[in-house]
Amino acid sequence: MMRIKKFIYILILTLGLNQVSLGQIALENVSVISMEDSLVLQNQLVLINNGLIEVIEPSNNIEIPAKYEKIDASGKYLMPGLYDMHMHYLSDDRIDEKYMDHEVAISLSYGVLTNRLMIGRPEHLRLKKRIASGEIVGPRVYVASPQLSAISFSKVFNGLVIKDFTQGYEAVKLYSDKGYDFIKLTFGLNNESYQGIIKAANEEGIPVVGHVSRKIKLRTSIKSGQDIEHLDQYMDAIISNEAPTDEGLSAFGIFKEDPWYTLNFIDSAKLEEVIQLTVKHDIWNTPTNFLFISSFAHKRSDSELEKSPEWSLLSTEVKKELLKYRKKYWDKPPAEDLRIKYEKTRAYIIKEIFKRSGKIMAGSDAPEWLTLYGSGLHRELKNFVYSVGLSPYEALQTATVKPAEYLNENKSGMVKMGYNANLVLLKDNPLENIEAIENIEGIVLNGNWISKTKLQVILNNSQQALNSAPLRSNEK
Numbered sequence: 322m323m324r325i326k327k328f329i330y331i332l333i334l335t336l337g338l339n340q341v342s343l344g345q346i347a348l349e350n351v352s353v354i355s356m357e358d359s360l361v362l363q364n365q366l367v368l369i370n371n372g373l374i375e376v377i378e379p380s381n382n383i384e385i386p387a388k389y390e391k392i393d394a395s396g397k398y399l400m401p402g403l404y405d406m407h408m409h410y411l412s413d414d415r416i417d418e419k420y421m422d423h424e425v426a427i428s429l430s431y432g433v434l435t436n437r438l439m440i441g442r443p444e445h446l447r448l449k450k451r452i453a454s455g456e457i458v459g460p461r462v463y464v465a466s467p468q469l470s471a472i473s474f475s476k477v478f479n480g481l482v483i484k485d486f487t488q489g490y491e492a493v494k495l496y497s498d499k500g501y502d503f504i505k506l507t508f509g510l511n512n513e514s515y516q517g518i519i520k521a522a523n524e525e526g527i528p529v530v531g532h533v534s535r536k537i538k539l540r541t542s543i544k545s546g547q548d549i550e551h552l553d554q555y556m557d558a559i560i561s562n563e564a565p566t567d568e569g570l571s572a573f574g575i576f577k578e579d580p581w582y583t584l585n586f587i588d589s590a591k592l593e594e595v596i597q598l599t600v601k602h603d604i605w606n607t608p609t610n611f612l613f614i615s616s617f618a619h620k621r622s623d624s625e626l627e628k629s630p631e632w633s634l635l636s637t638e639v640k641k642e643l644l645k646y647r648k649k650y651w652d653k654p655p656a657e658d659l660r661i662k663y664e665k666t667r668a669y670i671i672k673e674i675f676k677r678s679g680k681i682m683a684g685s686d687a688p689e690w691l692t693l694y695g696s697g698l699h700r701e702l703k704n705f706v707y708s709v710g711l712s713p714y715e716a717l718q719t720a721t722v723k724p725a726e727y728l729n730e731n732k733s734g735m736v737k738m739g740y741n742a743n744l745v746l747l748k749d750n751p752l753e754n755i756e757a758i759e760n761i762e763g764i765v766l767n768g769n770w771i772s773k774t775k776l777q778v779i780l781n782n783s784q785q786a787l788n789s790a791p792l793r794s795n796e797k
Protein backbone atom coordinates (compact mmCIF):
# COMPACT_ATOMS: atom_id res chain seq x y z
CA MET A 322 0.00 0.00 0.00
CA MET A 323 2.82 2.38 0.92
CA ARG A 324 4.54 1.78 -2.39
CA ILE A 325 1.42 2.66 -4.36
CA LYS A 326 0.79 5.79 -2.29
CA LYS A 327 4.36 6.91 -2.86
CA PHE A 328 4.01 6.25 -6.56
CA ILE A 329 0.81 8.30 -6.85
CA TYR A 330 2.44 11.10 -4.88
CA ILE A 331 5.38 11.15 -7.28
CA LEU A 332 2.93 11.11 -10.19
CA ILE A 333 1.19 14.18 -8.81
CA LEU A 334 4.50 15.97 -8.41
CA THR A 335 5.88 15.07 -11.81
CA LEU A 336 2.71 15.93 -13.66
CA GLY A 337 2.06 19.03 -11.64
CA LEU A 338 -1.41 17.72 -10.94
CA ASN A 339 -3.09 18.74 -7.81
CA GLN A 340 -6.80 19.07 -7.77
CA VAL A 341 -6.71 21.43 -4.81
CA SER A 342 -4.55 24.12 -6.38
CA LEU A 343 -6.91 25.18 -9.10
CA GLY A 344 -5.54 26.36 -12.43
CA GLN A 345 -6.18 29.36 -14.63
CA ILE A 346 -6.51 28.21 -18.20
CA ALA A 347 -7.34 29.89 -21.51
CA LEU A 348 -8.52 27.62 -24.32
CA GLU A 349 -8.10 29.65 -27.51
CA ASN A 350 -10.04 29.38 -30.79
CA VAL A 351 -12.00 26.39 -29.64
CA SER A 352 -15.32 25.09 -30.99
CA VAL A 353 -17.69 24.73 -28.04
CA ILE A 354 -20.29 21.98 -27.84
CA SER A 355 -22.22 23.23 -24.84
CA MET A 356 -24.71 20.29 -24.85
CA GLU A 357 -27.40 22.79 -23.93
CA ASP A 358 -28.47 22.34 -27.55
CA SER A 359 -26.92 20.72 -30.60
CA LEU A 360 -25.21 23.90 -31.84
CA VAL A 361 -21.45 24.35 -32.16
CA LEU A 362 -20.03 27.78 -31.26
CA GLN A 363 -16.87 28.30 -33.30
CA ASN A 364 -13.72 30.32 -32.50
CA GLN A 365 -14.42 30.77 -28.83
CA LEU A 366 -12.15 31.73 -25.97
CA VAL A 367 -12.91 29.73 -22.83
CA LEU A 368 -11.40 30.96 -19.58
CA ILE A 369 -11.27 28.62 -16.61
CA ASN A 370 -10.52 29.86 -13.14
CA ASN A 371 -10.76 28.27 -9.72
CA GLY A 372 -12.48 25.12 -11.02
CA LEU A 373 -15.20 27.01 -12.87
CA ILE A 374 -15.88 28.13 -16.44
CA GLU A 375 -15.41 31.87 -16.11
CA VAL A 376 -15.86 33.18 -19.66
CA ILE A 377 -17.05 31.87 -23.04
CA GLU A 378 -16.70 34.58 -25.69
CA PRO A 379 -15.76 34.88 -29.38
CA SER A 380 -11.94 34.73 -29.47
CA ASN A 381 -11.33 38.26 -30.79
CA ASN A 382 -13.65 39.94 -28.25
CA ILE A 383 -11.41 39.90 -25.19
CA GLU A 384 -7.80 39.77 -24.21
CA ILE A 385 -6.44 36.88 -22.22
CA PRO A 386 -5.45 38.04 -18.74
CA ALA A 387 -1.83 37.48 -17.70
CA LYS A 388 -1.16 34.36 -15.57
CA TYR A 389 -3.58 32.25 -17.60
CA GLU A 390 -2.01 29.18 -19.19
CA LYS A 391 -2.75 29.47 -22.92
CA ILE A 392 -3.80 26.38 -24.81
CA ASP A 393 -4.13 26.62 -28.57
CA ALA A 394 -7.30 24.67 -29.31
CA SER A 395 -7.75 25.81 -32.93
CA GLY A 396 -9.99 23.45 -34.86
CA LYS A 397 -10.69 21.38 -31.77
CA TYR A 398 -13.95 20.69 -29.96
CA LEU A 399 -14.68 21.24 -26.28
CA MET A 400 -17.48 19.27 -24.64
CA PRO A 401 -18.49 18.32 -21.09
CA GLY A 402 -16.64 15.44 -19.43
CA LEU A 403 -18.38 12.08 -19.84
CA TYR A 404 -20.15 10.14 -17.09
CA ASP A 405 -20.10 6.35 -16.85
CA MET A 406 -23.19 5.58 -14.81
CA HIS A 407 -22.59 1.87 -14.24
CA MET A 408 -19.16 0.64 -13.24
CA HIS A 409 -17.30 -1.76 -11.02
CA TYR A 410 -13.59 -2.10 -10.40
CA LEU A 411 -11.61 -5.33 -10.66
CA SER A 412 -10.26 -4.54 -7.20
CA ASP A 413 -13.81 -5.01 -5.84
CA ASP A 414 -13.30 -8.76 -5.89
CA ARG A 415 -11.02 -10.06 -8.64
CA ILE A 416 -7.66 -8.42 -7.96
CA ASP A 417 -6.07 -6.98 -4.83
CA GLU A 418 -7.49 -3.68 -3.66
CA LYS A 419 -4.07 -2.04 -3.76
CA TYR A 420 -4.65 -1.72 -7.53
CA MET A 421 -7.77 0.41 -7.13
CA ASP A 422 -5.98 3.75 -7.62
CA HIS A 423 -4.65 2.55 -10.98
CA GLU A 424 -8.08 1.44 -12.14
CA VAL A 425 -9.51 4.79 -11.14
CA ALA A 426 -7.02 6.75 -13.22
CA ILE A 427 -7.65 4.93 -16.50
CA SER A 428 -11.07 6.32 -17.36
CA LEU A 429 -9.60 9.85 -17.41
CA SER A 430 -7.73 9.12 -20.64
CA TYR A 431 -11.09 8.34 -22.25
CA GLY A 432 -12.64 11.60 -21.11
CA VAL A 433 -14.79 9.78 -18.55
CA LEU A 434 -14.57 12.14 -15.59
CA THR A 435 -17.35 10.70 -13.40
CA ASN A 436 -17.67 7.06 -12.30
CA ARG A 437 -20.81 5.70 -10.65
CA LEU A 438 -19.76 2.58 -8.75
CA MET A 439 -22.63 0.15 -8.56
CA ILE A 440 -21.72 -2.23 -5.74
CA GLY A 441 -20.09 0.01 -3.20
CA ARG A 442 -17.60 -0.74 -0.45
CA PRO A 443 -16.23 1.40 2.41
CA GLU A 444 -13.02 1.74 0.33
CA HIS A 445 -15.05 3.48 -2.38
CA LEU A 446 -16.40 6.00 0.12
CA ARG A 447 -12.82 6.71 1.18
CA LEU A 448 -11.77 6.92 -2.48
CA LYS A 449 -14.46 9.53 -3.09
CA LYS A 450 -13.01 11.67 -0.29
CA ARG A 451 -9.40 11.12 -1.39
CA ILE A 452 -10.22 12.28 -4.92
CA ALA A 453 -12.33 15.23 -3.78
CA SER A 454 -9.55 16.44 -1.47
CA GLY A 455 -6.90 16.14 -4.18
CA GLU A 456 -4.96 13.34 -2.47
CA ILE A 457 -5.14 11.34 -5.70
CA VAL A 458 -5.99 12.21 -9.29
CA GLY A 459 -9.15 10.58 -10.54
CA PRO A 460 -12.68 11.03 -11.79
CA ARG A 461 -15.45 12.18 -9.50
CA VAL A 462 -16.99 9.16 -7.82
CA TYR A 463 -20.55 8.30 -6.78
CA VAL A 464 -21.04 5.16 -4.75
CA ALA A 465 -24.06 2.85 -4.55
CA SER A 466 -24.44 0.74 -1.42
CA PRO A 467 -23.27 -2.85 -1.08
CA GLN A 468 -25.90 -5.04 -2.70
CA LEU A 469 -29.18 -6.09 -1.12
CA SER A 470 -30.02 -9.57 -2.39
CA ALA A 471 -32.06 -12.61 -1.37
CA ILE A 472 -29.10 -14.86 -2.04
CA SER A 473 -25.39 -14.70 -1.37
CA PHE A 474 -24.22 -15.98 -4.75
CA SER A 475 -20.50 -15.43 -4.66
CA LYS A 476 -17.60 -16.39 -2.42
CA VAL A 477 -16.83 -12.72 -2.04
CA PHE A 478 -20.42 -11.51 -1.67
CA ASN A 479 -20.35 -7.84 -0.78
CA GLY A 480 -23.71 -6.93 0.67
CA LEU A 481 -26.55 -8.10 2.88
CA VAL A 482 -28.91 -11.03 2.43
CA ILE A 483 -32.44 -9.73 2.87
CA LYS A 484 -35.32 -12.10 3.65
CA ASP A 485 -38.06 -9.93 5.20
CA PHE A 486 -39.45 -6.41 5.69
CA THR A 487 -37.36 -5.55 8.77
CA GLN A 488 -34.07 -6.67 7.26
CA GLY A 489 -34.81 -4.61 4.14
CA TYR A 490 -35.83 -1.57 6.15
CA GLU A 491 -32.79 -1.71 8.44
CA ALA A 492 -30.30 -2.34 5.63
CA VAL A 493 -31.39 0.85 3.87
CA LYS A 494 -31.12 2.88 7.09
CA LEU A 495 -27.63 1.44 7.70
CA TYR A 496 -26.26 2.20 4.24
CA SER A 497 -27.89 5.58 4.02
CA ASP A 498 -26.30 6.43 7.35
CA LYS A 499 -22.87 5.36 6.14
CA GLY A 500 -23.03 7.86 3.30
CA TYR A 501 -23.74 5.78 0.21
CA ASP A 502 -25.44 7.72 -2.60
CA PHE A 503 -27.88 5.01 -3.71
CA ILE A 504 -29.31 1.71 -2.53
CA LYS A 505 -28.32 -1.12 -4.89
CA LEU A 506 -30.59 -4.15 -5.37
CA THR A 507 -29.53 -7.36 -7.06
CA PHE A 508 -31.28 -10.73 -7.08
CA GLY A 509 -34.40 -12.54 -5.92
CA LEU A 510 -35.88 -10.14 -3.34
CA ASN A 511 -39.39 -11.06 -2.18
CA ASN A 512 -42.24 -8.59 -1.86
CA GLU A 513 -41.95 -8.09 1.94
CA SER A 514 -38.22 -7.33 1.69
CA TYR A 515 -38.88 -4.96 -1.18
CA GLN A 516 -41.58 -3.05 0.71
CA GLY A 517 -39.19 -2.61 3.68
CA ILE A 518 -36.49 -1.29 1.36
CA ILE A 519 -38.81 1.15 -0.41
CA LYS A 520 -40.31 2.45 2.85
CA ALA A 521 -36.91 3.20 4.39
CA ALA A 522 -35.58 4.68 1.13
CA ASN A 523 -38.54 7.06 0.92
CA GLU A 524 -37.98 8.11 4.54
CA GLU A 525 -34.27 8.69 3.89
CA GLY A 526 -34.76 10.29 0.47
CA ILE A 527 -32.18 7.94 -1.04
CA PRO A 528 -32.71 6.55 -4.58
CA VAL A 529 -33.10 2.79 -5.08
CA VAL A 530 -31.40 1.39 -8.19
CA GLY A 531 -30.59 -1.93 -9.73
CA HIS A 532 -32.06 -5.21 -10.80
CA VAL A 533 -35.76 -6.06 -10.74
CA SER A 534 -36.64 -9.27 -8.93
CA ARG A 535 -38.81 -11.78 -10.80
CA LYS A 536 -40.85 -12.07 -7.59
CA ILE A 537 -41.68 -8.37 -7.67
CA LYS A 538 -41.99 -7.78 -11.39
CA LEU A 539 -41.38 -4.70 -13.47
CA ARG A 540 -44.70 -2.90 -12.97
CA THR A 541 -44.36 -2.90 -9.16
CA SER A 542 -40.77 -1.71 -9.25
CA ILE A 543 -41.65 1.12 -11.66
CA LYS A 544 -44.60 2.21 -9.51
CA SER A 545 -42.28 2.15 -6.47
CA GLY A 546 -39.99 4.64 -8.21
CA GLN A 547 -36.97 2.33 -8.52
CA ASP A 548 -34.38 3.22 -11.18
CA ILE A 549 -33.46 0.26 -13.32
CA GLU A 550 -30.16 -1.19 -14.56
CA HIS A 551 -29.69 -3.36 -17.67
CA LEU A 552 -33.38 -2.94 -18.70
CA ASP A 553 -33.95 -5.70 -16.19
CA GLN A 554 -37.32 -7.52 -16.52
CA TYR A 555 -38.48 -5.48 -19.53
CA MET A 556 -38.05 -8.50 -21.80
CA ASP A 557 -40.15 -10.55 -19.37
CA ALA A 558 -42.87 -7.94 -18.89
CA ILE A 559 -43.76 -7.86 -22.59
CA ILE A 560 -44.34 -11.59 -23.14
CA SER A 561 -47.88 -12.46 -24.27
CA ASN A 562 -50.05 -14.78 -22.17
CA GLU A 563 -49.98 -17.34 -25.02
CA ALA A 564 -46.20 -17.91 -24.71
CA PRO A 565 -45.12 -21.37 -23.47
CA THR A 566 -43.08 -19.82 -20.63
CA ASP A 567 -43.23 -16.56 -18.71
CA GLU A 568 -39.46 -16.50 -18.19
CA GLY A 569 -37.93 -14.09 -20.66
CA LEU A 570 -34.44 -12.91 -21.48
CA SER A 571 -33.91 -10.45 -18.65
CA ALA A 572 -31.92 -12.27 -16.03
CA PHE A 573 -30.55 -15.81 -16.07
CA GLY A 574 -33.12 -16.81 -18.72
CA ILE A 575 -30.64 -15.67 -21.31
CA PHE A 576 -28.46 -18.73 -20.64
CA LYS A 577 -31.42 -21.13 -21.14
CA GLU A 578 -33.04 -22.25 -24.39
CA ASP A 579 -36.81 -21.78 -23.91
CA PRO A 580 -36.81 -18.10 -22.90
CA TRP A 581 -35.36 -17.24 -26.34
CA TYR A 582 -38.62 -18.38 -27.98
CA THR A 583 -40.56 -15.78 -26.00
CA LEU A 584 -39.22 -13.32 -28.61
CA ASN A 585 -41.86 -14.84 -30.93
CA PHE A 586 -44.55 -13.95 -28.39
CA ILE A 587 -44.06 -10.24 -27.76
CA ASP A 588 -47.34 -8.54 -26.87
CA SER A 589 -47.25 -5.10 -28.48
CA ALA A 590 -49.91 -3.74 -26.09
CA LYS A 591 -47.77 -4.78 -23.09
CA LEU A 592 -44.69 -3.30 -24.73
CA GLU A 593 -46.45 0.03 -25.15
CA GLU A 594 -47.83 -0.16 -21.60
CA VAL A 595 -44.43 -0.65 -19.90
CA ILE A 596 -42.85 2.13 -21.95
CA GLN A 597 -45.69 4.48 -21.00
CA LEU A 598 -45.49 3.43 -17.35
CA THR A 599 -41.70 4.05 -17.30
CA VAL A 600 -42.21 7.53 -18.73
CA LYS A 601 -45.13 8.35 -16.44
CA HIS A 602 -43.21 7.44 -13.28
CA ASP A 603 -39.98 9.24 -14.36
CA ILE A 604 -37.90 6.08 -14.09
CA TRP A 605 -34.24 6.37 -15.07
CA ASN A 606 -32.80 3.45 -17.04
CA THR A 607 -29.14 2.63 -17.52
CA PRO A 608 -29.41 -0.21 -20.06
CA THR A 609 -25.68 -1.14 -20.30
CA ASN A 610 -26.71 -2.14 -23.81
CA PHE A 611 -23.32 -2.73 -25.43
CA LEU A 612 -22.57 -5.34 -22.79
CA PHE A 613 -25.80 -7.22 -23.49
CA ILE A 614 -25.68 -6.96 -27.29
CA SER A 615 -22.01 -7.91 -27.58
CA SER A 616 -22.39 -10.74 -25.08
CA PHE A 617 -25.65 -12.28 -26.31
CA ALA A 618 -26.57 -10.98 -29.79
CA HIS A 619 -23.37 -10.39 -31.78
CA LYS A 620 -20.21 -12.00 -30.53
CA ARG A 621 -17.12 -9.85 -30.14
CA SER A 622 -14.67 -11.88 -32.19
CA ASP A 623 -11.31 -13.00 -30.84
CA SER A 624 -9.48 -10.55 -33.09
CA GLU A 625 -11.76 -7.71 -32.02
CA LEU A 626 -10.96 -8.49 -28.38
CA GLU A 627 -7.25 -8.79 -29.05
CA LYS A 628 -7.22 -5.41 -30.77
CA SER A 629 -9.17 -3.72 -27.96
CA PRO A 630 -7.36 -1.44 -25.47
CA GLU A 631 -8.46 -3.80 -22.69
CA TRP A 632 -6.38 -6.65 -24.04
CA SER A 633 -2.99 -5.16 -23.21
CA LEU A 634 -4.20 -3.87 -19.86
CA LEU A 635 -4.73 -7.11 -17.98
CA SER A 636 -2.95 -10.36 -17.27
CA THR A 637 -3.98 -13.53 -19.09
CA GLU A 638 -5.58 -15.09 -16.01
CA VAL A 639 -7.69 -12.02 -15.24
CA LYS A 640 -8.86 -11.83 -18.86
CA LYS A 641 -9.75 -15.52 -18.78
CA GLU A 642 -11.82 -14.98 -15.64
CA LEU A 643 -13.70 -12.05 -17.22
CA LEU A 644 -14.46 -14.05 -20.35
CA LYS A 645 -15.40 -17.35 -18.72
CA TYR A 646 -19.11 -17.18 -19.63
CA ARG A 647 -18.37 -16.07 -23.19
CA LYS A 648 -17.10 -19.44 -24.30
CA LYS A 649 -19.89 -21.32 -22.54
CA TYR A 650 -22.57 -19.17 -24.20
CA TRP A 651 -21.11 -19.06 -27.72
CA ASP A 652 -20.39 -22.79 -27.85
CA LYS A 653 -24.12 -23.26 -28.51
CA PRO A 654 -25.68 -19.86 -29.26
CA PRO A 655 -29.39 -19.23 -29.97
CA ALA A 656 -30.48 -18.93 -33.63
CA GLU A 657 -29.34 -15.76 -35.35
CA ASP A 658 -32.86 -14.52 -36.18
CA LEU A 659 -33.71 -14.63 -32.46
CA ARG A 660 -30.54 -12.80 -31.54
CA ILE A 661 -31.37 -10.06 -34.06
CA LYS A 662 -34.89 -9.81 -32.63
CA TYR A 663 -33.37 -9.50 -29.16
CA GLU A 664 -31.19 -6.61 -30.26
CA LYS A 665 -34.07 -4.86 -32.04
CA THR A 666 -36.46 -5.22 -29.09
CA ARG A 667 -33.99 -3.75 -26.61
CA ALA A 668 -33.18 -0.97 -29.08
CA TYR A 669 -36.88 -0.15 -29.50
CA ILE A 670 -37.45 0.08 -25.73
CA ILE A 671 -34.40 2.31 -25.17
CA LYS A 672 -35.20 4.59 -28.10
CA GLU A 673 -38.87 4.99 -27.17
CA ILE A 674 -38.08 5.82 -23.53
CA PHE A 675 -35.45 8.30 -24.67
CA LYS A 676 -37.74 9.99 -27.24
CA ARG A 677 -40.58 10.33 -24.74
CA SER A 678 -38.81 11.26 -21.49
CA GLY A 679 -35.06 11.32 -22.10
CA LYS A 680 -34.40 9.34 -18.93
CA ILE A 681 -31.71 7.05 -20.35
CA MET A 682 -28.10 7.06 -19.13
CA ALA A 683 -24.93 5.53 -20.52
CA GLY A 684 -23.18 2.90 -18.44
CA SER A 685 -20.58 0.29 -19.35
CA ASP A 686 -20.85 -2.29 -16.54
CA ALA A 687 -17.05 -2.37 -16.66
CA PRO A 688 -15.22 -4.71 -16.24
CA GLU A 689 -17.71 -7.46 -17.14
CA TRP A 690 -16.95 -9.47 -20.29
CA LEU A 691 -13.77 -7.42 -20.72
CA THR A 692 -15.38 -4.06 -21.31
CA LEU A 693 -13.24 -1.74 -19.25
CA TYR A 694 -13.03 1.72 -17.76
CA GLY A 695 -13.58 4.49 -20.27
CA SER A 696 -13.34 2.38 -23.41
CA GLY A 697 -16.51 0.58 -22.30
CA LEU A 698 -18.39 3.87 -22.07
CA HIS A 699 -17.26 4.81 -25.59
CA ARG A 700 -18.69 1.53 -26.86
CA GLU A 701 -21.99 2.19 -25.09
CA LEU A 702 -22.27 5.59 -26.80
CA LYS A 703 -21.49 4.04 -30.19
CA ASN A 704 -24.07 1.34 -29.48
CA PHE A 705 -26.67 4.03 -28.77
CA VAL A 706 -25.98 5.46 -32.24
CA TYR A 707 -25.45 2.32 -34.33
CA SER A 708 -27.77 -0.17 -32.61
CA VAL A 709 -30.39 1.93 -30.81
CA GLY A 710 -30.63 4.63 -33.50
CA LEU A 711 -30.07 7.78 -31.45
CA SER A 712 -28.29 10.70 -33.10
CA PRO A 713 -24.73 11.39 -31.86
CA TYR A 714 -26.09 14.44 -30.00
CA GLU A 715 -28.75 12.34 -28.26
CA ALA A 716 -26.21 9.65 -27.39
CA LEU A 717 -23.88 12.26 -25.87
CA GLN A 718 -26.76 13.60 -23.78
CA THR A 719 -26.95 10.21 -22.02
CA ALA A 720 -23.38 10.70 -20.75
CA THR A 721 -23.48 14.43 -19.99
CA VAL A 722 -26.66 16.43 -19.32
CA LYS A 723 -28.79 13.41 -18.43
CA PRO A 724 -26.57 12.06 -15.64
CA ALA A 725 -26.11 15.61 -14.32
CA GLU A 726 -29.90 15.95 -14.14
CA TYR A 727 -30.23 12.55 -12.46
CA LEU A 728 -27.56 13.42 -9.90
CA ASN A 729 -29.15 16.82 -9.17
CA GLU A 730 -25.95 18.60 -10.20
CA ASN A 731 -27.15 21.98 -11.37
CA LYS A 732 -23.72 23.23 -12.49
CA SER A 733 -22.34 20.22 -14.36
CA GLY A 734 -22.85 18.34 -17.61
CA MET A 735 -22.69 21.39 -19.91
CA VAL A 736 -20.09 23.87 -21.13
CA LYS A 737 -21.61 27.06 -19.75
CA MET A 738 -20.43 30.06 -17.81
CA GLY A 739 -20.37 29.43 -14.08
CA TYR A 740 -20.39 25.66 -14.55
CA ASN A 741 -17.82 23.24 -13.11
CA ALA A 742 -14.83 22.86 -15.39
CA ASN A 743 -14.82 19.12 -16.10
CA LEU A 744 -14.30 19.07 -19.83
CA VAL A 745 -12.96 17.07 -22.76
CA LEU A 746 -11.11 18.49 -25.75
CA LEU A 747 -11.58 16.43 -28.92
CA LYS A 748 -9.75 16.57 -32.25
CA ASP A 749 -12.96 16.23 -34.29
CA ASN A 750 -16.66 17.00 -33.99
CA PRO A 751 -18.51 14.18 -32.19
CA LEU A 752 -21.90 15.53 -33.32
CA GLU A 753 -20.92 14.69 -36.90
CA ASN A 754 -19.37 11.35 -36.09
CA ILE A 755 -19.61 9.67 -32.68
CA GLU A 756 -16.23 7.98 -33.29
CA ALA A 757 -14.67 11.38 -32.55
CA ILE A 758 -14.96 10.65 -28.82
CA GLU A 759 -11.97 8.30 -29.25
CA ASN A 760 -9.63 11.10 -30.23
CA ILE A 761 -8.90 13.06 -27.07
CA GLU A 762 -6.48 16.00 -27.05
CA GLY A 763 -6.72 16.62 -23.32
CA ILE A 764 -9.11 17.09 -20.43
CA VAL A 765 -9.91 19.75 -17.89
CA LEU A 766 -10.36 18.01 -14.57
CA ASN A 767 -11.77 20.15 -11.79
CA GLY A 768 -10.27 23.21 -13.47
CA ASN A 769 -6.87 21.68 -14.23
CA TRP A 770 -5.56 21.02 -17.72
CA ILE A 771 -4.22 17.52 -18.39
CA SER A 772 -2.77 17.17 -21.89
CA LYS A 773 -2.91 14.09 -24.08
CA THR A 774 0.76 13.41 -23.28
CA LYS A 775 0.13 13.49 -19.54
CA LEU A 776 -2.93 11.28 -19.93
CA GLN A 777 -0.74 8.78 -21.79
CA VAL A 778 1.72 8.75 -18.89
CA ILE A 779 -1.09 8.05 -16.43
CA LEU A 780 -2.44 5.29 -18.67
CA ASN A 781 0.98 3.68 -19.16
CA ASN A 782 1.65 3.64 -15.42
CA SER A 783 -1.71 2.11 -14.67
CA GLN A 784 -1.28 -0.42 -17.44
CA GLN A 785 2.07 -1.49 -16.07
CA ALA A 786 0.62 -2.00 -12.60
CA LEU A 787 -2.54 -3.82 -13.73
CA ASN A 788 -0.61 -6.08 -16.08
CA SER A 789 1.10 -7.66 -13.14
CA ALA A 790 -2.02 -7.92 -10.95
CA PRO A 791 -2.76 -11.57 -10.25
CA LEU A 792 -6.29 -12.96 -9.95
CA ARG A 793 -7.36 -13.14 -6.31
CA SER A 794 -7.22 -16.66 -4.98
CA ASN A 795 -10.92 -16.68 -4.01
CA GLU A 796 -11.76 -16.55 -7.72
CA LYS A 797 -9.50 -19.35 -8.84
Ligand SMILES: [Zn+2]
Pocket residue numbers: 407408409439686
Ligand atom coordinates in the same frame (compact mmCIF):
# COMPACT_ATOMS: atom_id res chain seq x y z
ZN1 LIG B 1 -23.01 -4.04 -12.71
